[in-house]
Amino acid sequence: MAIIETENLTKRFKKVTAVDRLNLTIERGEIFGLVGPDGAGKTTTFRLLTAIMNPTEGRATVAGYDTVKEPEEIKKLIGYMPQRFSLYGDLSVMENLHFFADIFEVRGTEREERIRTLLHFSRLEEFQGRRADHLSGGMQKKLALACTLVHKPQILFLDEPTTGVDPISRREFWDILSNLHLEGVTLLVSTPYMDEAERCSRVGLMFEGKMIVCDEPEKVKGLVRGEVIELRPQPLPKAWEIIEGWEGALDVQVYGGLLHVFVEDGERGMRQLETLLASHGVTVEGMHQIRPRMEEAFVSLIRREQEDAAL
């Protein structure tokens, strides 16, 4: 059963169309990842779905309620964590939690029970008396998440929840999200990190307000044209220059000392590359074929989109 459905959802601002005829269906219990470059329209999509903003055209329903006509019903069922830290810095961890519990009218023993659970899983028990603006970035994010969970929302919207957070806190944060997912909460997460996108049941790639691709991570990776060869050439800049000019390469991406070359046929490509680079005096170490990762998939999908737009 679809818990979120949009129909040609469009939001135009004075100069730009932030969201352009978006058609999206998210099933109950999904963990949906929204990815795309900055300015692709991810945050605006969240604002439209959380009924903060009204669309210019089209419509959206969340849990069966229309975002324009029945925003109050939606607000009881959802939790939204904006990208920017938006709790009260001068209130302590506990005071912030109590405040949101009061606003959502979570009362009595249920309230105490809920706050205890949230403090426990966000590992903020020791810091409950500390002012929110004296917490580290990772702890602030966890507190923000805890505050949005205080009323047990069915659907959770998280706008880049892990941006600017260290890798360990990021991992912890995703463990929490996985637990929520297992409890049956539907999650909508936007992220700039591709490893996080891989943890989603489905991902949608947004670019200039449009949804370019929307599928399971495995299938998205399958959309990449050609196969990927990884190699460690020496010297790297010269090798990059040669391969860029080679008509057999569909795309070349640099990863540290490594090059990823997209070709039509992996086996043949490797043989051709070997002779090509050797003839220019470039030594190559460990050339092998790899499965494209989410990162390569997105970079090449967006480049293809940009090229199509340029034509």
Next chain:
Amino acid sequence: MNSRIIPIMRKEFIHIRRDPRTLTFMFLIPVIQLVLLGYAATTDIEHLSTAVLDYDRTPASRELIDAYRVSNYFDINYYIDDEEELTRLVDGGRVRAGMIIPAGYSRSLDRTHKAEVAFIIDGSDPNVARTAFSAAQGVGQAQSVELIQEILGIDPEEQPGIEVRPRVWYNPEMRSANFMIPGVIAMILQLLTTFITGAAIVREREQGTIEQLIVTPIRSFELVLGKVIPYVGIAFFDLSAVLIVGVFWFGMPIHGSVPLLLALALLSLLTSLGLGLLISTVAHSQMEAMLLTFLTLMPSIFLSGFLFPIEAMPLALQAISYIIPLRYLLIIVRGIILKGVGLRLLTEQVIAMAIFGAAILTLASLRFKKSLE
């Protein structure tokens, strides 16, 4: 009361308690205003520094000097020997007035019952000069009357003539403080509340917390009420503090009903809260909110009758004063405190305040709802 208003109020009190700057601002401003306007901005002109150049040096001339001294308007600080010195003293701002008694003053008085003295007044401040001018003449006239009575041998009780007996109502001693303190009360109610309301709501926007609040089931009226009620409380605290200091320190009498004053103060808050809310929909930062409040402050001070009487203004400015809410509030507050006027005589002002309040608050609420998008 609605259950979501209370948590917001509680949160707001925590903000206030933890922000010493706002706290000082809210409690210090009224005190400073009161002291400044109660003492410094007094328009009572007395004890003007005065120099005397007495060429006559007789008992009669000394009697005249004494008459000026006891009038309280003039403090004889300098006895000088020549006119050049007088010029120097006036130029240097050491004296505001100078009296020159010519040689032969006493003799001329004895012979012809007539004498002349010169009185010099520094006219750079017209208010001071005007008071000094009439005081100088008044003292002289009183001296002349005494002289006439002496010559004609009339008992002062039976002296013929028309006696004008002015009687000053409401503020018989004509003390500036009695006039200023009700004004300060009106200012606090209007401007401090406007600014604090504006800033408190803008702060949610500045911090981005408003976005988090919009996705909760909270309604905009709950948010606004929860946020402003603590500040209304503080405004009333300030109001009572100013009233108490006014009565017990400055000796200002309250002739009217205090409950009526408080009730109408509450009515006037509709306007100032509405204005604060309106400012919050325009301003992006607390600084902008402050500047916008300041923009409304100037016309309020100068056109409301707070310092200068409206009747004395050019007609165009008088017309503008009708759209300044402080105008009505000042009449209400001064009327109740100084004149002891009741609701019946203030109907016009109360209706005006109610209309202002309803209009501004409606406009602000509509804009506020839209600005949340």
